[in-house]
Amino acid sequence: MKFKLHLAALLSVVTLTLSTGNAEAAPTKVWWDGTELKKGQIGRVTMLKTGFSIFKLEDGKMVPARYVKKGEVFRVYGIYRDDVTTNYALGANLFAYRSSHRLDGSNEYFQRNLFYETPSKAKLELVKQLNN
16 A cells, blocks of 8 residues: 555656656747747848849949849848948848938838848847847
8 A cells, every 4th residue: 555655656746847847948949930030130031022132242342142032031130221222231241232312311212122020029038048
């Protein structure tokens, strides 16, 4: 009788330990609509047209690096504005053209070649916490 009581108590402890052990494991990746949110990422762009160039900065000039297909998605790590254009930084010295603007800054002419979106602040904070 004592043996059965001890065995039941031991099985209860083992079952309880196994069931709560996995619940406390911290996530190692943050997911945003099916893709991993990376350290330093502030958003993503989705290409709306085929043939739109991704540019590379070479010798201070934007040079076409490759063409994209409609629906391709790229991570965005920064937004950079110079005297004439605004571009999304995609990493690896690659940029997606966003818009042109007047030198006085009074108006911007947006291109309809891409769609930019940002993750929630909670997801960005979680990525920051995981990488510190």
